[in-house]
Structure formats: structure tokens, C-alpha cells
Amino acid sequence: MHVGIATDHGGFGLKEDLVAQLRATGHDVVDFGADELSPDDDYPDFVVPLAQAVAAGTIERGVAVCGSGVGASICANKVPGIRAALIHDHFSAGQGVEDDHMNIICIGGRTVGPSVAWDLVQTFLAAEFSHAPRHLRRLSKVAALELQPTRTQ
Numbered sequence: 001m002h003v004g005i006a007t008d009h010g011g012f013g014l015k016e017d018l019v020a021q022l023r024a025t026g027h028d029v030v031d032f033g034a035d036e037l038s039p040d041d042d043y044p045d046f047v048v049p050l051a052q053a054v055a056a057g058t059i060e061r062g063v064a065v066c067g068s069g070v071g072a073s074i075c076a077n078k079v080p081g082i083r084a085a086l087i088h089d090h091f092s093a094g095q096g097v098e099d100d101h102m103n104i105i106c107i108g109g110r111t112v113g114p115s116v117a118w119d120l121v122q123t124f125l126a127a128e129f130s131h132a133p134r135h136l137r138r139l140s141k142v143a144a145l146e147l148q149p150t151r152t153q
């Protein structure tokens with residue numbers, strides 16, 4: 001699969017590990033950085049370009065890492081067309097794609113070990129959206145939010 005990955009300093013080591021494992025298992029990986037461990041870097045500088053590539057369809061699915069995965073998930077979801085989620089468990093890594101059409105998995109480099117992270121990524125990439133009518137209905141309601149101006153009451 002054509003996979004993109006991005007991190008700040010908080011997930012740098014995990015990102016390097018995942019890139020190596022993805023390439024070793026035959027995936028075509030685009031590394032959006034960071035290219036070096038720099039404690040002053042900012043996750044949006046890497047995660048937003050990844051999210052934009054996923055939204056544009058030039059990357060099929062994305063892996064976004066930061067220290068906790070929280071910042072990565074918040075900023076990825078600001079990009080229209082992105083359905084990103086912070087994932088810690090095997091069940092959600094698969095069901096998030098099957099039911100919710102998750103297209104970016106977010107992982108905490110300081111909260112999830114490399115073996116669990118690799119299981120989450122493999123499960124995410126192996127899963128397919130079900131296209132079940134109830135999930136399409138729910139996702140159309142989510143997508144409609146991107147077309148509405150923000151209401152303040």
C-alpha cells in the first residue's frame with residue numbers, strides 16, 4: 001500500500017521503527033518527517049502535509065505520531081476529508097476503518113511500545129471500509145459538518 005507517515009520529536013524513534021517495518025513488508029512509504037530528532041520541532045509541520053496528501057488521494061492511508069498522539073489527531077482532523085483517530089487497541093485499529101472509514105491512525109510515541117504500535121499499524125492497513133448503509137449514513141452526517149459554518153448557538 002502507498003502509506004504516508006509523519007511525526008514530531010515525540011514519536012521520532014517510533015516513526016523510524018515503523019518506516020523500517022513497513023518497507024520490510026513491501027509497503028511504499030512516503031516519510032513526511034521529521035527527518036531528524038529536534039526537540040523544538042512542531043507536529044503540525046509534519047502531520048498537516050501528510051493529512052493533505054491523504055485527503056488529496058496521493059497517499060492511501062496515513063500514520064501520524066507525536067508524543068501522545070493527541071496533537072497529531074487534533075491537527076489531522078482539521079484537514080477536510082480526514083478521519084483520524086488516536087488508537088491504542090487492536091480492536092479499534094480495525095473497526096475504525098471498517099465502520100468509520102478512518103484514513104489516518106494516530107499513535108503516541110511515548111505511550112505505545114513498538115510491538116503494539118506495529119500491530120496497530122498492520123491491523124489498520126489490513127482493514128477495509130465495510131460500505132454498510134448505516135455507516136455510510138453516519139459518515140455522510142460527519143462529512144456534512146465540513147460544509148457548514150460553525151454555529152455559536
Ligand code: RB5
Pocket residue numbers: 008009010011043066067068069070071072
Ligand atoms: C511534544 O513534546 C509533544 O507535546 C507532542 O509530541 C505531542 O505529544 C502533542 O500532543
